[in-house]
Amino acid sequence: MQKLLLKKISKMNRLLILGVGLLLVSVYFLPIWHISLDAPQYPEGLGMKIWIDKITGSSTYDLQNINLLNHYIGMHEIVSESVPELLFMPYVLGFLIFGAFVTFLYPRVYLTILGILNIIILGILGMYDFWRWEYNYGHNLNPDAPIVVPGMAYQPPLLGCKEMLNITACSFPSWGGIILFASLGILAFIVWNEKRRMDVSK
Numbered sequence: 001m002q003k004l005l006l007k008k009i010s011k012m013n014r015l016l017i018l019g020v021g022l023l024l025v026s027v028y029f030l031p032i033w034h035i036s037l038d039a040p041q042y043p044e045g046l047g048m049k050i051w052i053d054k055i056t057g058s059s060t061y062d063l064q065n066i067n068l069l070n071h072y073i074g075m076h077e078i079v080s081e082s083v084p085e086l087l088f089m090p091y092v093l094g095f096l097i098f099g100a101f102v103t104f105l106y107p108r109v110y111l112t113i114l115g116i117l118n119i120i121i122l123g124i125l126g127m128y129d130f131w132r133w134e135y136n137y138g139h140n141l142n143p144d145a146p147i148v149v150p151g152m153a154y155q156p157p158l159l160g161c162k163e164m165l166n167i168t169a170c171s172f173p174s175w176g177g178i179i180l181f182a183s184l185g186i187l188a189f190i191v192w193n194e195k196r197r198m199d200v201s202k
Helices: 011-029 062-073 085-105 109-139 175-201
Strands: 033-039 042-050 055-057 160-164 167-173
Touching: 011 085, 011 175, 033 062, 042 062, 055 062, 085 109, 109 175, 167 175
Parallel strands: none
Antiparallel strands: 033 042, 033 167, 042 055, 160 167
16 A cells, blocks of 8 residues: 555656646636526526636626525525635635645645645535535525515525526536546556555556
8 A cells, every 4th residue: 555655757757747737727717606586577597606716696696686586585695705614615615726726736636636635625615515505505594585485495406406486596516626536536446556566566
């Protein structure tokens, strides 16, 4: 095991690690998550995109219309400033990118495994934080809202689709999130490939 951890990564896998670093850079420019709402009063649908540092509507007035719907059922207004995690998420992504470039310059298996662990830990914490954010928005409602349904909560799904009154909410990874998952898969492949190469050379 120690021999594998200290093993120098092959040239091909080293280039893959460089590719992971460059892929992660693109997450700064792509949405990570997408939430869509299908409501009768908006037949074309509404969408909300979550980026590494902001929340926007899928089109010009989508976020404004989502907040209008939320107002009637007592949910707080959704604005980027209400999610403090968005202030430091760009630095977390920068840490992952830095780790990929360090591993490219000093290609060792243990650094690749460290990158895998970092992505997994940050992914779990990020998903939990996202769920907590959705829970707070869906449960902490204004009791004086125009529409009050006793016992009703409006927490969007973490992943998948959910019916809430006459609205269908769907939540799925967007391109930035897919890239993060793909990066994890590439790093796992590199470790597997290096172990296989070491076993073959015995």
